[in-house]
Amino acid sequence: MYLIRPEVRNFQPYLPGKPIAEVQRELGLKRVVKLASNENALGASPKAVQSLRKNSQNVFRYPEGAGTILRRALARKLGVRESEVILGAGSDEIIEILGKTFFNREDEIVVSQHAFIRYKMAADLLGAKTIEAPMKNQTHDLQAMFRNVNRRTKALFVANPNNPTGTYVNRQEVELFFSNFKPGQLSPFLIFDEAYYEYSKELAPDYPDLLNYFRKGYPVVVLRTFSKIYGLAGLRVGYGVAPQWVVEAMDRVRPPFNVSSLAQSAAIACLNDRAHIQKSLAIVREGLDYLTQEMRRLGLPTIPSVGNFLMVSVSPLLGKNLFQKLLRKGVIVRAMDEYGFPNHIRVTVGLPQENRFFVHCLKEVL
Amino acid sequence: MYLIRPEVRNFQPYLPGKPIAEVQRELGLKRVVKLASNENALGASPKAVQSLRKNSQNVFRYPEGAGTILRRALARKLGVRESEVILGAGSDEIIEILGKTFFNREDEIVVSQHAFIRYKMAADLLGAKTIEAPMKNQTHDLQAMFRNVNRRTKALFVANPNNPTGTYVNRQEVELFFSNFKPGQLSPFLIFDEAYYEYSKELAPDYPDLLNYFRKGYPVVVLRTFSKIYGLAGLRVGYGVAPQWVVEAMDRVRPPFNVSSLAQSAAIACLNDRAHIQKSLAIVREGLDYLTQEMRRLGLPTIPSVGNFLMVSVSPLLGKNLFQKLLRKGVIVRAMDEYGFPNHIRVTVGLPQENRFFVHCLKEVL
Numbered sequence: 001m002y003l004i005r006p007e008v009r010n011f012q013p014y015l016p017g018k019p020i021a022e023v024q025r026e027l028g029l030k031r032v033v034k035l036a037s038n039e040n041a042l043g044a045s046p047k048a049v050q051s052l053r054k055n056s057q058n059v060f061r062y063p064e065g066a067g068t069i070l071r072r073a074l075a076r077k078l079g080v081r082e083s084e085v086i087l088g089a090g091s092d093e094i095i096e097i098l099g100k101t102f103f104n105r106e107d108e109i110v111v112s113q114h115a116f117i118r119y120k121m122a123a124d125l126l127g128a129k130t131i132e133a134p135m136k137n138q139t140h141d142l143q144a145m146f147r148n149v150n151r152r153t154k155a156l157f158v159a160n161p162n163n164p165t166g167t168y169v170n171r172q173e174v175e176l177f178f179s180n181f182k183p184g185q186l187s188p189f190l191i192f193d194e195a196y197y198e199y200s201k202e203l204a205p206d207y208p209d210l211l212n213y214f215r216k217g218y219p220v221v222v223l224r225t226f227s228k229i230y231g232l233a234g235l236r237v238g239y240g241v242a243p244q245w246v247v248e249a250m251d252r253v254r255p256p257f258n259v260s261s262l263a264q265s266a267a268i269a270c271l272n273d274r275a276h277i278q279k280s281l282a283i284v285r286e287g288l289d290y291l292t293q294e295m296r297r298l299g300l301p302t303i304p305s306v307g308n309f310l311m312v313s314v315s316p317l318l319g320k321n322l323f324q325k326l327l328r329k330g331v332i333v334r335a336m337d338e339y340g341f342p343n344h345i346r347v348t349v350g351l352p353q354e355n356r357f358f359v360h361c362l363k364e365v366l
Numbered sequence: 367m368y369l370i371r372p373e374v375r376n377f378q379p380y381l382p383g384k385p386i387a388e389v390q391r392e393l394g395l396k397r398v399v400k401l402a403s404n405e406n407a408l409g410a411s412p413k414a415v416q417s418l419r420k421n422s423q424n425v426f427r428y429p430e431g432a433g434t435i436l437r438r439a440l441a442r443k444l445g446v447r448e449s450e451v452i453l454g455a456g457s458d459e460i461i462e463i464l465g466k467t468f469f470n471r472e473d474e475i476v477v478s479q480h481a482f483i484r485y486k487m488a489a490d491l492l493g494a495k496t497i498e499a500p501m502k503n504q505t506h507d508l509q510a511m512f513r514n515v516n517r518r519t520k521a522l523f524v525a526n527p528n529n530p531t532g533t534y535v536n537r538q539e540v541e542l543f544f545s546n547f548k549p550g551q552l553s554p555f556l557i558f559d560e561a562y563y564e565y566s567k568e569l570a571p572d573y574p575d576l577l578n579y580f581r582k583g584y585p586v587v588v589l590r591t592f593s594k595i596y597g598l599a600g601l602r603v604g605y606g607v608a609p610q611w612v613v614e615a616m617d618r619v620r621p622p623f624n625v626s627s628l629a630q631s632a633a634i635a636c637l638n639d640r641a642h643i644q645k646s647l648a649i650v651r652e653g654l655d656y657l658t659q660e661m662r663r664l665g666l667p668t669i670p671s672v673g674n675f676l677m678v679s680v681s682p683l684l685g686k687n688l689f690q691k692l693l694r695k696g697v698i699v700r701a702m703d704e705y706g707f708p709n710h711i712r713v714t715v716g717l718p719q720e721n722r723f724f725v726h727c728l729k730e731v732l
Contacts, residue, residue, distance in 0.1 A: 003520075003553055004467060004468060005467060005468060005469070005470055005492070008466065008467060008619050011618035012618060013618050013620075014431070014622035016428060016431040016622055016623070017428070019427075020427075021430075022430075034427075037428050039426050039427055039428065042426075043426045044423070044425050044426045048425070049422050049423055052425065053419050053422055056415050056419055056422070057410070058600060059410050059414070059597070059599070059601050059632070060406050060408075060410045060597035060599060061405055061600050062405065062599045062600060063599075064385050064388075065380070068388075089602075089621070092621065093621065096621065100491060101370060102370060102371060103371070104372075125619070126371070154369075186369060231425070232425055232426070233426060233427060233429075234426065234427050234429050234626055234628065235626050235627075236455075236626050249370050251379050252374060252377035252379050253374050255455070255458065255459065256380035257382070257599075258602075260602050260628075260629065261601075262418070262600065262601065262626075262628060266425070
């Protein structure tokens with residue numbers, strides 16, 4: 001134990017959603033529905049699947065380390081320069097690369113209460129300190145976050161929308177937040193984690209456009225992913241948009257082949273598959289309505305969400321007890337105690353029949 | 367610049383071998399042969415390719431984070447416990463995870479001169495110091511490495527065989543080396559990087575069995591990969607065998623989904639594809655003989671190799687000049703100045719016709 005770095009000695013292995021096969025095996029169940037990891041219930045874009053099949057013969061070659069073609073395609077789509085785009089094995093890898101590149105022992109980062117655990121882990125890894133600002137109405141309170149900025153602050157992390165609450169900061173709040181900073185200033189980094197961007201942009205009319213601030217020269221880093229609406233969670237590919245000097249610095253620390261060749265080509269193939277995106281959005285919009293309504297009937301409060309998931313209060317029951325009971329019925333959701341919500345579960349929006357099965361089982365166990 | 371961690375400020379982005387498509391595009395060449403990254407010229411195991419096609423529809427799910435099935439298959443094959451196996455996105459990720467878990471600022475690691483650059487980078491990342499022991503006959507000198515061990519030494523890294531020299535430490539040298547340590551001692555970690563294990567075991571009758579020392583309780587970590595003989599370089603999957611407490615510690619620091627779902631299933635599919643391994647070995651054995659002979663005819667000394675690559679001295683020419691000239695002919699090799707060999711090139715053993723094309727072009731440019 002004394003041999004382990006003190007910085008990571010208290011790390012706990014991340015607890016992912018349970019895989020379907022494991023639940024089937026352990027509980028001897030045939031029908032298991034997984035609504036636990038905010039995956040796209042419709043699956044991957046068919047264009048991505050086609051590309052995987054076509055390229056599977058080429059996996060003996062190392063990936064193109066610079067990811068040039070994908071970065072160029074993203075830059076074109078986003079209206080930024082190729083040199084302002086970095087790829088990661090999921091956007092979480094970019095969080096860690098940011099830390100490894102920039103976080104010193106004497107630095108601080110500011111996060112929100114109930115935010116994604118991996119921001120703090122990136123800081124812990126390098127011995128930096130994490131300051132947690134309170135939420136307001138289960139939403140990031142940007143002004144409260146700003147009040148914790150001092151000369152040691154290296155970065156602020158805003159999950160927008162936040163997982164697991166599904167809440168977001170809107171255009172007006174963001175505009176006010178940016179009035180605290182100046183274009184051209186180099187730090188602190190204002191990191192907006194937009195893993196659910198494609199959903200939120202549709203579901204929230206006042207969802208802010210952070211690339212706008214990026215283009216004005218604020219020290220903005222925007223993180224997005226192919227794991228959610230694009231349906232490539234299993235392939236590990238995400239991206240960040242950041243000032244060129246930040247990308248260049250991170251590129252020295254980035255593992256040289258961090259995004260697999262199949263992930264790169266699948267991402268390129270599906271980047272502009274509008275049909276799949278539209279279908280996926282429709283499923284989620286409908287599913288959120290359905291689930292919210294059904295929860296209301298059951299007397300279970302929900303938090304309005306602009307992601308493909310929903311937080312449900314099961315108070316006074318414990319989320320982890322309900323999780324266990326649902327599991328035995330064949331529905332995998334997530335208990336939220338590790339995020340500081342002992343009386344909530346989080347349910348990913350599934351296909352209509354999956355949502356109905358969840359509601360059916362929930363009624364049985366309540 | 368002052369915002370970047372001092373530990374990584376001098377990092378240079380890793381320079382991978384040039385991709386074929388890039389060379390074709392840049393130089394307007396049709397036939398381009400890549401002998402630059404020690405990939406398996408025969409390609410991936412057909413069983414792996416089949417598995418990729420079969421599983422491509424499932425990429426919308428997150429990978430099984432613990433990698434249970436692959437770790438179990440590896441444990442069975444190697445005669446170790448599942449809890450003694452860790453998976454990485456290539457074995458290089460495991461090198462970095464080792465560093466993030468164990469290397470403190472006041473620690474030292476010992477490496478050999480002319481060794482893989484990423485051992486030092488893992489130490490640099492955490493502010494640990496790298497001590498470089500000299501080589502003897504272009505081979506790791508284990509006794510010289512041991513002479514640099516002191517109470518601050520956290521790990522010794524032995525690349526066996528070493529890339530780029532292709533040389534190895536044999537059974538006798540390893541036995542002598544281990545007489546310096548005791549079974550049951552916890553550190554320093556004795557890390558044997560066996561990326562070319564499957565080749566060396568066949569090509570060198572006295573190639574040592576490190577798992578043997580592992581089983582006796584020495585603090586051994588063995589690193590292997592699916593990137594070389596298994597032909598899965600593009601998928602990023604490797605593994606390490608280490609004492610259970612070491613695996614448990616690294617598991618806290620390991621990114622939760624570090625090995626993609628397709629990489630896991632492809633690795634499982636090809637792990638026991640003996641036919642493909644045998645064919646790949648035959649190609650390399652034959653290719654090494656052919657290339658060594660042809661270089662001798664050209665008066666170019668080679669270093670006997672037990673990997674799928676060969677170091678060729680082109681002295682008094684500069685390796686990087688010859689690299690450029692060969693590139694313009696359509697052959698990608700690697701100049702070795704970054705490894706401290708300014709007058710060498712490294713050539714990966716290709717298919718027979720690829721090897722012949724290399725020799726043909728080499729004759730033209732000399």
